[in-house]
Amino acid sequence: MVRAYGVEERLSSRFAPTGCGPYAARMNLRTFSFHHLLPLALLGLASPACAEAPGPDNPPSAPDSVEALTGAHTRLAWVQDIGSGTDVFAGGGQLRLIGYDSRDGRGERVLVPGPGAFRRPLFTPDGGTVVYSDHLRNRIHAFDWARGRTREIARGYAVDVWRDPEAGAVWVYAQPYAPGYPDAPEDNPRSLHRFRIDQPGVTEKVFDAAPLDADNIQISRDGRFASGLFPWPHGGRADLTNNTWQRLGRGCWVSMAPDDSGIVWIFDGAHRNVALYPPDGGGSHWQTNINDAPGIGGYEVYHPRWTNHARHLVMTGPYREGGGGNRIRGGGTAVEIHLGRFAPDLRSVEAWVQVSDNPHANFYPAAWIEGGHEVSLAREPTRVAEVTPPELDDRWPGTQEGLVWIWRDGDTDNQILDAEGRTARRTSAEPKARAVFARHHAMDLA
Secondary structure, three states, X not given: OEEEEOOHHHOEOOEEEEOOOOOOOOXXXXXXXXXXXXXXXXXXXXXXXXXXXXXXXXXXXXXXXXXXXXXXXXXXXXXXXXXXXXXXXXXXXXXXXXXXXXXXXXXXXXXXXXXXXXEEEEEOOOOXXXXXXXXXXXXXXXXXOOOOEEEEEXXXXXEEEEEOXXXXXXXXXXXXXXXXXXXXXXXXXXXXXXXXXXXXXXXXXXEOOOOOOOOOOEEOOOOOEEEEEOOOOEEEEEEOXXXXXXXXXXXXXXXEOOOOOOOEEEEXXXXXXXXXEOOOOOOOOEEEEOOOOOOOOOOEEEEEEEOOOOOEEEEEEXXXXXXXXXXXXXXXXXXXXXXXXXXXXXXXXXXXXXOOOOOOEEEEEEEEEOOHHHOEEEEOOOEOOOOOOOOOXXXXXXXXXOEEEEEOOOOOOOEEEOOOOOEEEEOOOOXXXXXXXXXXXXEEOO
């Protein structure tokens, strides 16, 4: 039995944003909701032909609640299940594409009505186009936000959009076949290639050193690194300049900071925390909780993804349907889109806002924040704080105060509780070298 307190949680590589101005709002958005800003009466509403009018199926929302969090013009796009509400992985055809713009006052609205097969919306760096994939037809499409029109641009499945900082060209990173595409060959290696969005006929292969899962691939600002699963559950960081990759840990929904810091997170099996790995950490990392947004209630969250701004992320939740320790597949109409802002050191999410509020299940969010491409995470030297060990009693684990890691045996749900007695994180131990799991799930280090 092993327990650790305090010290590791306080080994901090602190981060601070550079290249951006002060945030526009100072309100506490943890308790903020759209209903604080909804008008008492809505008169004379009119909407363009390319968007649905507000109504029970497309409710109006406050035009500035999102921008109060980001301090800049913000757009979001996501996939909405208009069927059973359980298509969490967007594998079916009862879906539509939804969008939100903080500046147009129209709230969440339908971009592409469907029903159809929509998956993985992605913004171009200027925020003017949403690239998405039809996974049943293995086609990639581009939706023009200003014109309200969509066009097919290539075959395959799009995973990220990146702009060359020197040449200015915009590239779509894609895989040859969409996940679950029925005509994909059995030996499909799931490699990664790219094409210019204005010249989709010309492709370049950028990675084929290992099978690469589609969720979640993101490219660093300089184009050198990518996050990914190689494949699930092996999360890591790929170096696209030499076609190699580094295993960092186990989990899912890997994401990469959109600057050049090289920081990668791996989503944990409890679907509540992300483990963040700096590029020069020598194996060190830390956990940040992301299921503490208002309205989540301690339940699981899913689809976490860094936005184009290094301080902001998106995710979906809460997942309350069904039973057991993993309720993700249950989906449910309570699943909404949430946008969060990291604290400067990335060790907590300091503010959240719920973007969607509708009677459908909402999945696969992406967000574009104006000026986000100029923000970088500046690192300060590591500091070690003096820590006084807490008083321990005779009952396992002694105390939850200051607890950062716990492991009793391989058959125990090793978890750390928060002040309210809810699960804050689950921890694990992985045998390496000659260590093995022995009788009664104990680990034999001999």
